[in-house]
Amino acid sequence: MDQIAFAPPVDDAALHELRREVRAFLAETIGDHAPGQRIRSWMGNDAAFSRACGEAGYLGMTFPTRYGGQGRTSMERYVVTEEMLAAGAPVGLHWIADRQSGPLLLQYGTEEQRREILPRVAAGECYFCIGMSEPDSGSDLAAARTRAEPVDGGFVINGTKVWTTNAHLAHYMILFCKTEAAEDRHGGASQLLIDLSTPGITISPILNMAGKHEFNEVSFRDVFVPETALIGTRGGGWAQVMGELAFERSGPERFLSTFAVLVELIRHASAEPTREAKIAVGRLTAHLVTMRRMSRSVAGLLQAGENPSLQATIVKDLGAVFEQDLPEIARLLVPRPVGRAGQSDYEAVLDYAILHAPSFSLRGGTREILRGIIARGLGLR
Numbered sequence: 001m002d003q004i005a006f007a008p009p010v011d012d013a014a015l016h017e018l019r020r021e022v023r024a025f026l027a028e029t030i031g032d033h034a035p036g037q038r039i040r041s042w043m044g045n046d047a048a049f050s051r052a053c054g055e056a057g058y059l060g061m062t063f064p065t066r067y068g069g070q071g072r073t074s075m076e077r078y079v080v081t082e083e084m085l086a087a088g089a090p091v092g093l094h095w096i097a098d099r100q101s102g103p104l105l106l107q108y109g110t111e112e113q114r115r116e117i118l119p120r121v122a123a124g125e126c127y128f129c130i131g132m133s134e135p136d137s138g139s140d141l142a143a144a145r146t147r148a149e150p151v152d153g154g155f156v157i158n159g160t161k162v163w164t165t166n167a168h169l170a171h172y173m174i175l176f177c178k179t180e181a182a183e184d185r186h187g188g189a190s191q192l193l194i195d196l197s198t199p200g201i202t203i204s205p206i207l208n209m210a211g212k213h214e215f216n217e218v219s220f221r222d223v224f225v226p227e228t229a230l231i232g233t234r235g236g237g238w239a240q241v242m243g244e245l246a247f248e249r250s251g252p253e254r255f256l257s258t259f260a261v262l263v264e265l266i267r268h269a270s271a272e273p274t275r276e277a278k279i280a281v282g283r284l285t286a287h288l289v290t291m292r293r294m295s296r297s298v299a300g301l302l303q304a305g306e307n308p309s310l311q312a313t314i315v316k317d318l319g320a321v322f323e324q325d326l327p328e329i330a331r332l333l334v335p336r337p338v339g340r341a342g343q344s345d346y347e348a349v350l351d352y353a354i355l356h357a358p359s360f361s362l363r364g365g366t367r368e369i370l371r372g373i374i375a376r377g378l379g380l381r
């Protein structure tokens with residue numbers, strides 16, 4: 001079990017001071033937000049808020065200063081992310097760029113790509129989407145069929161991506177595609193930086209269960225991109241995309257998606273707490289505190305330059321169970337009055353959470369896939 005050790009998280013006075021600063025920033029910028037807004041958090045979009053985060057130095061925090069970043073640590077970034085999510089800040093527009101696309105470009109991008117894109121990400125002015133899933137390739141990413149044919153001076157892309165969160169709002173996509181034939185099914189793949197205003201790209205909305213337009217189908221028909229769009233090594237996309245997924249799975253967003261439900265449940269139940277409510281809230285809090293400890297440990301391991309992808313997978317799996325259980329437990333403890341006019345804060349967060357919770361164990365890798373990765377980490381596969 002040594003390979004899945006969770007080292008004690010780093011903590012010091014400077015991190016506490018940063019936490020206080022972020023809380024003051026949030027009180028000033030979103031202090032008046034209602035719980036019904038806060039529950040949206042990393043699906044909530046607000047361009048002015050994203051820019052304010054950039055001005056405050058809360059984006060691209062770990063990027064070097066020469067790329068517009070702050071040169072700060074993973075633990076500092078963790079503190080800011082956790083405070084933003086716990087407060088339900090509308091971080092959706094800059095979320096993907098700050099969490100994974102920017103760090104991927106920092107690691108594999110060309111100097112030109114870094115200089116062009118990273119300062120805009122750090123300023124909260126440049127949004128990204130993730131071009132991995134396809135109609136016949138979700139969990140099995142290696143089966144992706146979108147093809148970028150090498151031609152004189154660049155690539156011509158044909159194919160379709162699906163479930164692409166915020167493609168309709170993003171400036172760029174990091175596209176995972178095939179650039180050459182290979183015997184190994186993980187070979188021949190590459191990642192391309194796609195400007196979504198390029199001719200030949202069609203972004204069509206897909207409504208989710210809540211009737212909201214959050215993800216899309218994105219089709220490419222003979223889309224030409226220059227060779228400068230290549231990120232990292234041609235044919236080396238598989239290792240790169242695995243690194244990108246590690247950024248995607250490691251943060252506190254994987255257990256804080258329904259945090260507003262817990263806050264409202266406690267507020268609602270504390271007037272006359274029943275025995276069942278006390279037991280349930282105690283148990284949920286114990287789970288939350290444990291996952292938070294594990295997630296902070298992951299941030300500490302990242303800071304130490306280690307690869308905690310196995311630990312991050314465990315946090316995501318446990319986190320999705322917690323995020324899905326929370327609205328269900330709340331619904332049973334404090335049922336919503338049927339047919340009542342108007343919506344209380346409690347009802348607003350519960351409605352949103354119930355309709356979105358089924359997706360928590362799909363996005364970023366399904367439960368079965370995550371458990372397969374954990375089993376492999378233990379040498380069982």
Ligand SMILES: Cc1cc2nc3c(=O)[nH]c(=O)nc-3n(C[C@H](O)[C@H](O)[C@H](O)COP(=O)(O)OP(=O)(O)OC[C@H]3O[C@@H](n4cnc5c(N)ncnc54)[C@H](O)[C@@H]3O)c2cc1C
Binds near residue numbers: 137140166366
């Ligand atoms: C809210 C949301 C946002 C998303 N945003 C994006 C995005 O921005 N960009 C993007 O590229 N994708 C995005 N996705 C897609 C997401 O990554 C995929 O839905 C996910 O990887 C599963 O792929 P699939 O839907 O094709 O299901 P499938 O891969 O077809 O899986 C169907 C079922 O079979 C199970 N299964 C599949 N293979 C195995 C196996 N080997 N062993 C055991 N069980 C297996 C799965 O666990 C699942 O239960 C998003 C999804 C959601 C729900």
